[in-house]
Amino acid sequence: MTSRGSAPPSLPRHVAIIMDGNGRWANLRGLPRVEGHRMGVRAVRAVVECARELRISCLTLYAFSLENWGRPEPEVLALMTLLKEFLVSELSLLLRHRIRLRVIGETSSLPFAVRKVLERTVSATAGNTEMTLTLGLSYAGRNEIVRAARRLAAEAAEGKIAPEEITEEMFSARLDTAGTPDPDLVIRTSGELRISNFLLWQSAYAEFAFTDVLWPDFGKAEFLQALEEYSRRHRRFGLTGEQAAKLPGK
Numbered sequence: 001m002t003s004r005g006s007a008p009p010s011l012p013r014h015v016a017i018i019m020d021g022n023g024r025w026a027n028l029r030g031l032p033r034v035e036g037h038r039m040g041v042r043a044v045r046a047v048v049e050c051a052r053e054l055r056i057s058c059l060t061l062y063a064f065s066l067e068n069w070g071r072p073e074p075e076v077l078a079l080m081t082l083l084k085e086f087l088v089s090e091l092s093l094l095l096r097h098r099i100r101l102r103v104i105g106e107t108s109s110l111p112f113a114v115r116k117v118l119e120r121t122v123s124a125t126a127g128n129t130e131m132t133l134t135l136g137l138s139y140a141g142r143n144e145i146v147r148a149a150r151r152l153a154a155e156a157a158e159g160k161i162a163p164e165e166i167t168e169e170m171f172s173a174r175l176d177t178a179g180t181p182d183p184d185l186v187i188r189t190s191g192e193l194r195i196s197n198f199l200l201w202q203s204a205y206a207e208f209a210f211t212d213v214l215w216p217d218f219g220k221a222e223f224l225q226a227l228e229e230y231s232r233r234h235r236r237f238g239l240t241g242e243q244a245a246k247l248p249g250k
């Protein structure tokens with residue numbers, strides 16, 4: 001690992017990325033969409049390495065949304081294959097850099113073979129503490145919130161908790177992201193300016209950075225630029241500037 005080098009001074013603890021534009025990247029070159037996804041995997045590798053190098057603790061990537069199941073079957077199959085290949089080929093990178101893999105989303109809908117390799121990678125990396133790489137797979141924020149609400153409702157029905165005692169912390173603890181800090185920075189590529197059902201609860205106070213760069217072209221320089229933009233933001237969390245300056249970590 002190299003030192004922080006030209007890293008900006010105030011780094012986010014958790015960066016989440018909406019990786020968008022693979023299809024357009026391929027279209028622009030007259031290639032099939034899957035080629036865009038293939039190059040997207042290369043960008044994933046580069047960003048994971050860069051985040052680790054910068055000592056960012058958590059990186060969350062929106063790799064496949066619940067809505068993505070509606071895409072043409074060959075594209076869905078190609079994405080599942082790329083995912084499986086990525087998990088197999090990158091295990092050594094995860095172990096070498098002591099990165100723990102986590103998954104959020106309705107993983108029960110993933111193909112059996114993908115679930116198996118995911119389980120293997122999650123358990124092989126469970127003891128790693130340098131960075132947590134979370135993949136959003138079959139993920140949708142509203143779906144995650146509904147599943148958390150169902151868990152709380154079931155516990156209330158069993159008499160384990162009282163509805164009036166439910167707190168935001170208890171709700172957070174039933175989300176797929178339980179135990180991971182909320183994202184400080186959410187990046188979206190490809191010029192789209194929307195959240196697309198990603199980490200809806202968790203992004204309440206996140207900073208957003210948008211870039212026109214298509215995901216396969218997103219690399220270390222673009223990542224550093226987003227981090228630099230973040231370092232210039234003033235996060236106030238609903239407080240006055242004066243109060244916010246006194247918050248821990250400021």
Ligand code: FPP
Pocket residue numbers: 019020021022023024025037038040041044061062063064065068079082083086135190215
């Ligand atoms: C959005 O681009 C991207 C996706 C739906 C999939 C993201 C997947 C990868 C980067 C590769 C697999 C991931 C891992 C972690 C191995 P789009 O297809 O919606 O692009 P478009 O908007 O230009 O059509």
